[in-house]
Amino acid sequence: MLSNSNSKSLFERARQVIPLGVNSPVRFFDPFPFFAVSGKGSKMATVDNESFVDYCMGYGSLLLGHGYPAVTESVKRQIEDGSLFCVPTEGEVRLAELMSEIVECADMTRLVNTGLEATMNAVRLARAFTKKKKIVRFDGCYHGAYDYVLAAHGPTDISEGLLSEAVSNTIVLPYNDSERLEDQIKHDSDIGCVIMEPVPANIGLVLPERQYLNEVRRITLQNDVVLIFDEVVTGFRLALGGAAEFFGVKPDLATFAKALGNGFPIAAIAGRKEIMQQLSPNGKVYQASTYAGNPICVSAAIATIKTLCDAKSEIYPKIARTCDIIVHGIRDALADLKLGWTVNNIGSMFQTFFANNKVTNAYGANKSDPSIFRRVFFELLKKGIFIPPSRLETCFISYSHSEDDVDKTIESYHEALRTVKLTL
Ligand SMILES: Cc1ncc(COP(=O)(O)O)c(C=O)c1O
Known part of the structure; x- marks a missing residue:
């Protein structure tokens, strides 16, 4: 071959x-x-x-x-009915309702197109909510190809062309080490959010050690730091309610993509109402996209979730x-x-x-x-x-x-x- x-x-x-x-x-x-x-x-x-x-x-x-037949059929029907309106549709409401039924932290959901967009806007929301600049991510976790999360602390070793401002405000810590996290957060009052893959799947597959995710939750709660679970891989896969359901740990915000659309480009930011309500036009955190909530991908996501719920x-x-x-x-x-x-x-x-x-x-x-x-x-x-x-x-x-x-x-x-x- x-x-x-x-x-x-x-x-x-x-x-x-x-x-x-x-x-x-x-x-x-x-x-x-x-x-x-x-x-x-x-x-x-x-x-x-x-x-x-x-x-x-x-x-x-x-x-x-x-x-998968149920997804393909649903998409075919939607293509006949139109592929983009750029005004709201009932499907978007239904999908957000399904998210709230399934994902424990999802008081509200906003749809985007890719995992990158979801995590980027979740980080922006967390910064605006906490009024703190710095973020923590974990070595080996991947959240998309943009400056804040490709940045290592100090000189970049991942990509050229990153903004130094993004690099210096992103702290990279080892995964599965809650002591390091607690130490860092206690000594830096400008940390606004921790973003993590609850189960890192972009460094091969790495599993959280016992109690690690609970510890991350405790530390972030005690220090007023927003916890973002990047469930782009684990969402709908590890359990219907993602890693949060599987491990029984509730983040403040969560991001979804991949399995949400079973092959169609759709993603979501979901989370606590008081944080999500800051998104424009309701609040002052600007986020927008022509294709967000496009009816074809929404129909794929609804068919996927219905199949997962039913069986x-x-x-x-x-x-x-x-x-x-x-x-x-x-x-x-x-x-x-x-x-x-x-x-x-x-x-x-x-x-x-x-x-x-x-x-x-x-x-x-x-x-x-x-x-x-x-x-x-x-x-x-x-x-x-x-x-x-x-x-x-x-x-x-x-x-x-x-x-x-x-x-x-x-x-x-x-x-x-x-x-x-x-x-x-
Ligand atoms: C955990 C995680 N977050 C975010 C992303 C970025 O998603 P996308 O490629 O849809 O931008 C990926 C992509 O592999 C991912 O695995």
Whole structure:
């Protein structure tokens, strides 16, 4: 696979007109990525007539699977009725009502288009509400590609072109270390908000240690700091009510995207009424967008949420069980590897690290071996299994993954690791 292919020639064309041929960095992998033509259920088909069992699933967006019928039908109906009005629609009201029914902190919701927009406006709201300038984020958590949250404290090591003002007002702390957080917040009265992925899924997959999220909540409450859960990945996935429901911790604001639209670009900021009411035109925190609440994406989100609500008792146990079986199979396949490894998993998400220690933060994830991961990735690809091409991403199960997919996946991991073991 990946030789003499249509993907190869498309990539040659793409790199002339698109920076390194891709519209988002993680889509590139050496020597060139495959090009997709269609997706159905758990599978993605390529321009080379290949089919992959997909564990990228739109980086977690496709919770129900590619082209889920109820979502597709709803979108088709809406397209017939019009794609953009830029005046309010009943669908927007219905979606915000559903958010309030499902998400505990969601007294009010505002719709936007991407995760980036959601977290950026949530941070602005938190700053305005607390009248404090600085924000805390955690090393390895990703909140979108804009200045405040790409910034490290001090010289930037992530991106050029960031504003120094944004860099100096963003404090980056290690995840899973509540003592460091408490110390920082107690000694800096200008911290207005803490933004975090409750379960970091952009540094591979990292799990919160026992009581960590409760501690973050206690510390932020005691110090009048707004807590933002960035549930762009975990929202609707870890539980219907996201990580907040799963762990029983209620933030002040939460952001959603990905699974909310099952593949359609829609996102939301939700939270406490007194904070949300500051948004313009009600309040003085300016936020606006032509496409926000566009009827097509709203219809996709309503169909997704209705499906999740109606079959909640079947969907969540099924995707968690599927993930457990796959992780069990991967651990078996890794058993006699002459290298350290660990598989982190929760709900319908998992990731394998080739590392000697448990991976509990960005430091541990970054120390894991990228070259073994890369070899496993390519061996799996040869067998028709597509996992995200980086160890610093997460694998996602959808409701459409079948028992056959699971059997094929476990068998493929065994064969892939057998091949990799021979070369160690
Ligand atoms: C946790 C989290 N927050 C925010 C974002 C940004 O979302 P988007 O890519 O829709 O702007 C992402 C994207 O992967 C994410 O994983």
